[in-house]
Amino acid sequence: MTTEQLHDVRLHVNGSVHEVQVPARRLLSDALRHDCGLTGTHVGCEHGVCGACTVLVDGTPMRSCLMLAVSAVDAEITTVEGLTEDDGSLSPVQQAFSDCHGLQCGFCTPGFLTTITAGLRETPDPTEDEAREMISGNLCRCTGYQNIVKSVLRASEIQRGQA
């Protein structure tokens, strides 16, 4: 068996540079978890349906399981670990999930937090319908979504309070 070629890839994640050596087939989700050690990004379905692996690519939510690490070289990636404030305190979205019991098992939560963080940049004061639309691409099997919708609205309130 021939040895698989490795590529030197420089990933920009949460403001840090990670120099990793990966085969071309390494999914970005796996590179973040295994090569960068950032296990906050969760891997659920691995074909783009569940949303658990959603990260921000240049600020825009994308599925890290549907990107190759080698193809992410020019991008600034933000994972759930990069959402906390500079002083380490919770971001408005994280705080809202805590306040509103927006998670139970927590598996899907990183994908929701990244998606909603970007969503509130575009729609800072969403209606309940807009909140549901915002999270429509993410699956949660625990909460029935009610408390996640509340969390979106609460996060918007916290952000406006800070502004």
Place this chain on the structure above:
Amino acid sequence: MKPAPFAYLRPATLEEALAALAGEQGAKVLAGGQSLVPLLSMRLAAPSMLVDINALPDLGHVRVAEDGVRVGALARHAEVLASAEAQESQPLLALALSHVAHPTIRNRGTTVGSIVHADAAAEMPMVLRLLEGSVDVASVRGRRTIPAAELFAGPLESTLAHDEVAVEAFFPALAPGAGVAFQEIARRHGDYALVGVAALVETDGGEVTRARVGFVSVSDVPVVVDVTDALDDPATKALAELDPAEDIHATAAYRAHLVKVLAPRVLAAATDHARSRAGEAIHP
């Protein structure tokens, strides 16, 4: 669930990409990857090489001219959807794009990639076909334009040669006096449609002069049916040309039922749209 090994190239110029494709029979083009990467992960596809076109310059455009909308190979669905000029030139683009997967997928997936992926369950191949658009493709042999009517060969199969890259799709502008509409039924928001239907209606002085209806997820290729002579019962005419398929999501009979419900509804909406654009009162 991981892809099988493949060689990887991220060329900086189109010429380099075309040369690589010409030299490797089993190579595939990677653009947004929102359809290709799942196929790789499930090992339904195992190309020997991926030619990643994401670093190529000048392919991210959504350009609107008098004759229509030109979408570059690296324009993401979300960028096409966000273009007010594109929406004004051809309203069917936004109507259909808002049904393409979820916003997160639209942020990465490309419209041109979706078209040449040629999935009969996808909205944009049918939209290109209904609008009688085209795709420009490039290879080491030069460039050619493939009309939408000649683009789809079979399930997930386009008429592009293995070494050709689709560089641009062209969607003709909506003519004055013409109207469009789109509706689809899916089990869950953002899922593939069980049935999706679009209509393009041309009118002259309020009279329908040409009416065509396109179908998503009914047959194994995107199908467009001319119903100009069947305005009162477009579904029966359409079903004669369609071959509703049964799968895990719906029976063939249910798909046929949805065609019967949606085809007249969407045709009526497109006709109203055409008449309102022509400046005629719908209710005189």
